[in-house]
Amino acid sequence: MDATSEHLWSPVRWAGNGAVRLAFDSLAEGAGGEPLLLATGLGVNRFWVPDGLCRMLAAQGFAVARYDQRDSGESTHLPPTPTSNPLSSLFGKREEAYTAEDMADDAVAVMDALGWRSAHLLGVSLGGAVAQRVALRHPGRVRSLTSMAAVPGDTSGLRTMRYIRMRTLAKFARLRFPDGAVEAGIAVSRLLASPRRPFDEPAARDAAVRNADRGVHDQQAQSRQIGAQWHGPPISAITRPTLVLHGADDPLIKPGAGKAIASRIPDARLVLLPRVGHEFPECAWHRVATEIRGLADSSRHLPLPPDN
Template sequence: MNATELWTPARWADNGPVKLAYDRLTEGVDGDPLLLVTGLGVSRRWWPDGLCRALAARGFAVARYDQRDAGESTHLPRQAAGNPIDALLRRRGATYTAEDMTDDGTAVMDALGWCTAHLFGASLGGAVAQPTAIRHADRVRTLTSVSAVPGDAAGLATLRHVRLGTLAKLARVKHPDTPQGDIEAGVQVARILASPGRPFDEAATRDLLTRLADSGVRDKGAQSSQIGAQWHGPAIDTITVPTLVLHGEDDPLIKPSSGRRIAARIPGARLVTLPGMGHDLPEAVWDDIAAEVRRLADQRSVSA
């Protein structure tokens, strides 16, 4: 089955002036609703199809969407130039808030006809999914946060969870504003974030990126807006939905201590560290991840 058959055609959900592109996996459509929340700057098509199929095989109906300022969703005017490192430290003048980004996810759920769903967020997506479970607790069945920082962290409190050397490498990724430049930048970023103990498959990565046509890895302005979106609500300690925290033991960008910190702060959260995993989602862990998410959903069903 090719990618065009595996996913439905793109559709759009509305959150005020923002249009959010989303699609659904054509396998497992009768399963439990599960919404994937995408990472920094990139389109929803970065999610590995194999992981999505593994989740479907475990009884989930999988949907994914482009966050604002990414992929086919609305790209908003920038209030200021800059780079993602500056945005981590900036407390004022942000283009939008984390509250806006949590509302985006529920707008997609509305468009899908889902009253509630399991949330699965990776990297920035995990930091968005966490406050979504606070602001929209009645819409979230379970929360899975992967390779993320605490969703209520800001400024220097965020930097303590990030490997600054890797952040500096990402900031130096510069390629021409061309389709080929997008591909080369994507390959470079994927190599930086890849699981260090596993061979990096440059050919497969290049093939994927050639089909993606995604400039998000180069768009520092969009990344800055997403990172600069501050959360003004309660602390993640107030999350009450069943929570799973996954983190790669060899994550080159977000320290594993961040995962431990999130799990310690969210009541009843379960932490699973994945040996050999970096800041990516390599094939070797797909089945393990799907099994853990299924276990979480089943525990929720028993306790409900």
């Protein structure tokens, strides 16, 4: 994160969920707007969500905050488990270091630390599944739900295979990063980008240098996150206004996953983003921000249900 970016955000703060400490910060711009909490993807830290998108969301009237999920970024990393490979955690016997319910409660702990009684949620990839589970477990805390590039939050194990492009997953498993986090960030960005746009390696390198996130190749942490199983109701029980965003060219999670989520959550709306992979490219920022603004506007007249 460069100096300009650093001044956009508050100093890091901390929320607690039991023994887990969760790092979060909030955007200086738009601080008086409607609360919007960002949850990021597998293993990665909160800096992966582009500042430019966050500023567009602030311009749309949102007070934006983001956090590192447990086992990512500056948040608590749990002790190693016997399963150290995300593939074996996904398809084999799971060693459960914590539950998916714990991860949903982490988001609520961050909201509590921010002083937010309720918030709009934007979850990306694994964060999308987490956000779906927050809407199930804590509906009274969720003004609206946006799930992006995610699988259904009640899907696990072998059932997940129908939504994942196994060729990309195999490539991801074969990646090696002898030169550290910067080269890892570039390789992962290349793998997840839309094939319909030229890959901008200089921009990817600049981003990786500014955010040398070891989480992109921390297979132990990723295994624990994948191993967190959901024991709650199906996503068809979600009652909060829901938007499902998915890159039309997502090379990792098939757009069918977004279609499945939207078909199962009552009144959910699906938006496929053209020329977008498993990523947040600048060409999609305006569309994402305006779609989330529209969802928030549609939810204003709806009362929040009692929290579970």
